[in-house]
Amino acid sequence: MKTILIAHNYTENSFASMSYYLAHHLADLGNRVIFISHIPFFKEKEIITKEKGEIIVYSWPTQKRPTSIKDVVWFSKLYFKYKPNVVVGHFVGANITIAISKILSFSKAKTFAYYHTLSDQISKDQKHAGIKHKMAFLRKKMFYRLFCNVIVCPSELAKLDLEKYYSVYNKGMVVLNPMKDRFNGKTSDSQSNIVISFLGRLDPSKGILDLVKAFKIYCDKVKTTNIILNIAGTGSEVKEIKELIKKEKNVFYLGGLSYDKIDDYLCKSHFAIIPSKVDNLPTVGLEAMMNHTPLLISNSTGLTKYVQDGEECFKFDSNQESIVSLFERVENNFNQQVQMSINARNTFLLKFTIDNYCVNFSKELLK
Numbered sequence: 001m002k003t004i005l006i007a008h009n010y011t012e013n014s015f016a017s018m019s020y021y022l023a024h025h026l027a028d029l030g031n032r033v034i035f036i037s038h039i040p041f042f043k044e045k046e047i048i049t050k051e052k053g054e055i056i057v058y059s060w061p062t063q064k065r066p067t068s069i070k071d072v073v074w075f076s077k078l079y080f081k082y083k084p085n086v087v088v089g090h091f092v093g094a095n096i097t098i099a100i101s102k103i104l105s106f107s108k109a110k111t112f113a114y115y116h117t118l119s120d121q122i123s124k125d126q127k128h129a130g131i132k133h134k135m136a137f138l139r140k141k142m143f144y145r146l147f148c149n150v151i152v153c154p155s156e157l158a159k160l161d162l163e164k165y166y167s168v169y170n171k172g173m174v175v176l177n178p179m180k181d182r183f184n185g186k187t188s189d190s191q192s193n194i195v196i197s198f199l200g201r202l203d204p205s206k207g208i209l210d211l212v213k214a215f216k217i218y219c220d221k222v223k224t225t226n227i228i229l230n231i232a233g234t235g236s237e238v239k240e241i242k243e244l245i246k247k248e249k250n251v252f253y254l255g256g257l258s259y260d261k262i263d264d265y266l267c268k269s270h271f272a273i274i275p276s277k278v279d280n281l282p283t284v285g286l287e288a289m290m291n292h293t294p295l296l297i298s299n300s301t302g303l304t305k306y307v308q309d310g311e312e313c314f315k316f317d318s319n320q321e322s323i324v325s326l327f328e329r330v331e332n333n334f335n336q337q338v339q340m341s342i343n344a345r346n347t348f349l350l351k352f353t354i355d356n357y358c359v360n361f362s363k364e365l366l367k
Contacts, residue, residue: 003032005084007093010037017180025358027053088112102147113148119165120278124205141166154281155302178357179286186292194227197269199284202235207275207318212244214323232257266291277318289348294340312344
């Protein structure tokens with residue numbers, strides 16, 4: 001039996017469910033899993049006893065981001081109590097858990113840090129890269145080199161981004177992010193319109209301004225178009241987007257959507273569009289395919305490598321000219337949408353399920 005520590009969010013109802021189910025899978029195999037949950041917050045530890053193993057859930061000392069000396073001291077005590085063989089860290093929770101485990105175990109603990117966000121994407125979305133940003137970058141570079149055995153990349157693009165920015169060439173390992181299967185049946189599609197939906201952050205790296213401008217060009221060109229463009233999300237470009245679409249009858253801005261409304265939004269769409277300038281493995285792409293909704297996807301995302309043009313998606317370049325051509329392709333080939341919908345769901349089941357993730361990643365953790 002191994003002791004495996006996971007620092008993420010212990011929840012079934014978000015992207016972080018990947019770690020929740022991984023913990024249960026590892027415990028079912030007979031391991032002890034120590035789970036440090038940032039959200040939700042556990043005031044007292046919770047013990048889940050399995051037939052062969054167990055899960056022990058803690059939270060950090062406070063609900064704030066774990067970055068203080070108090071967090072370091074608290075985790076050091078936890079480390080000595082359980083002495084984990086393997087540590088898996090996500091986001092800010094990775095820093096203390098991985099670094100302290102390496103130090104206190106005299107480098108014996110095997111550490112896995114997740115590389116969720118591309119540095120190329122951060123560069124596009126940040127207006128200013130000052131001294132503070134540069135110091136954070138150097139700290140992360142040293143962290144990867146000194147304390148991490150494996151850096152988990154959710155796509156091949158993420159692995160390339162890691163190598164490009166941090167010059168780490170022998171630690172990246174591609175493990176595709178999964179999505180909990182929440183599909184409850186496809187909502188009846190409207191046949192009078194072609195509904196294309198965007199869901200995500202409205203920031204520069206997401207390519208949403210070019211999407212809206214290209215759609216306006218297409219609507220001016222094709223006055224009788226049946227395409228409806230829905231936009232859901234929040235971010236730095238909301239004001240500009242609202243200004244661009246205020247006179248457009250075929251574009252609707254819906255604001256931010258709560259997590260429980262995402263599936264219905266995607267189910268009612270004929271296509272989900274991902275126009276990103278640069279992106280890792282967009283969660284919305286997995287959620288769309290899970291819900292039988294094919295993709296319109298930029299060639300600049302990590303997900304693009306794992307789908308086939310004309311099967312479960314139409315691919316395009318993230319610029320206005322290519323997006324205008326995309327709308328024309330969608331309208332002229334809408335008869336393919338039903339089969340593409342089936343293909344999208346099949347691709348999700350083949351590549352992006354929780355079960356596949358748990359089986360494949362646990363093999364790496366238990367080596």
